[in-house]
Amino acid sequence: MKRSPLFLALAALAVSVIVVAPLPFVVGNGTMRYMTDLFIMIAVAQLWNLLAGFGGVVSIGQHAFIGAGAYSFFGFTTLLGLHPFTAMALTVPFGALLSLPVFTILSRMRVAYFAIGSWVLAEVFLLTAGKLPGFGGGSGLSLRPQIVKAFGARTGARIENIYWLSFAILVLIVLMIILVMHSRKGYALRAMRDNENAAMALGVNPNAIKMMLFVVSGGLLSLLGALNTLQKLRVNPAGSFSLIDWTVFIIFIVVIGGMGRIIGPIIGAVLFVLLRENLANYGPVYMIVLGAAAIAMMLYEPGGLAALPARWRKRRSA
Structure with missing residues (x-):
C-alpha cells in the first residue's frame, strides 16, 4: 500500500x-x-x-x-x-x-x-x-x-x-x-x-x-x-x-542541501558542521572550500544534495 x-x-x-x-x-x-x-x-x-x-x-x-x-x-x-x-x-x-x-x-x-x-x-x-x-x-x-x-x-x-x-x-x-x-x-x-x-x-x-x-x-x-x-x-x-553566521552560512546550508525541500536544510546543516569542524583551523581555506562547494553544487545539481538520489535514479532508468 x-x-x-x-x-x-x-x-x-x-x-x-x-x-x-x-x-x-x-x-x-x-x-x-x-x-x-x-x-x-x-x-x-x-x-x-x-x-x-x-x-x-x-x-x-x-x-x-x-x-x-x-x-x-x-x-x-x-x-x-x-x-x-x-x-x-x-x-x-x-x-x-x-x-x-x-x-x-x-x-x-x-x-x-x-x-x-x-x-x-x-x-x-x-x-x-x-x-x-x-x-x-x-x-x-x-x-x-x-x-x-x-x-x-x-x-x-x-x-x-x-x-x-x-x-x-x-x-x-x-x-x-x-x-x-x-x-x-x-x-x-x-x-x-x-x-x-x-x-x-x-x-x-x-x-x-x-x-x-x-x-x-x-x-x-x-x-x-x-x-x-x-x-x-x-x-x-x-x-x-551576525551577517556571516545567520545569513551567509544559512544560505550556504540551504543551497547545498536543497532549496524547496524540507530535508534540504537538515542535510546542508550537517555537512556544514562537518566542514566547519574539520577546516576551521585552516583560516581562509575554510571559507574558500565552502564557497567552492556551493558553486560546484549549483552547477552540477541546482536542487542540492537532496535532489541527487532522484537524479541518479533517472540516469539509471535512462
Whole structure:
C-alpha cells in the first residue's frame, strides 16, 4: 500500500523525535551544546527555506530578526524584570510586529532590490543596537545569573533544558512547514513561486502570502535569537546581528542541501558542521572550500544534495 507524502513526512519526524529527544541521558554537556547549536542552525535554515525555497521571497537580512529577538529578550528580562519564560514567549509577537513595517518597506522593491534592501535594514538594526542605552553599546552585556538559572540551577540541568527547548522549537517549526506545504496554502505557495502571474490568475494573492510568510518567519527568528542568547549568555551587536553566521552560512546550508525541500536544510546543516569542524583551523581555506562547494553544487545539481538520489535514479532508468 502506497503511503501519502504527508504520512511519510510525519513518520520521519516522529522517528527523529524518538531518536534525538533521549540523547541527553547518554551524551555529555559538550555534545548537548554542540547539538543545540545545530538545532538552532537548522531551524533558521528551515525558515529561510520557507521564505526563499517555497515562497520565492529572497531575503538576505534575516539576521535582523535574530538580533532583534536577542535584544528584546535581554530587554524584557534585564531592563523590565520579566520572567525569562515570559520574555522568551514575548519575542515571537515582538518579531512578528517588527516584521510588518519592514515588509511594508521592502514589498515596494523588486526581487534583487528586496534582497539588498533587507540586508541594508539589518545593518541599520545592528548600528541602532549599538546605540541603545542599557545594552552595553558596541561591546554588549552578559545575562544576569538569575536569568540563566531560571532554565536550570546547575550547569548540567540548564544545558539539558536548553537542549530540549531548542529541539522542541525545531520540531514545531518543521511540523508547521510540513502541514503548510501539504495544505491548499502550500499549493498556492508553489504556484506563486513558479509563476506569480499564473498564480494571480487562479485567485492567489502573492503579496498577502509573502507578508504572512515574512511575519511568521520574523516572529520565529526572534524566538531563535532569544534561544541563541541563552546559549551564548550575552548580547552584542556584532554577534547577535551576525551577517556571516545567520545569513551567509544559512544560505550556504540551504543551497547545498536543497532549496524547496524540507530535508534540504537538515542535510546542508550537517555537512556544514562537518566542514566547519574539520577546516576551521585552516583560516581562509575554510571559507574558500565552502564557497567552492556551493558553486560546484549549483552547477552540477541546482536542487542540492537532496535532489541527487532522484537524479541518479533517472540516469539509471535512462
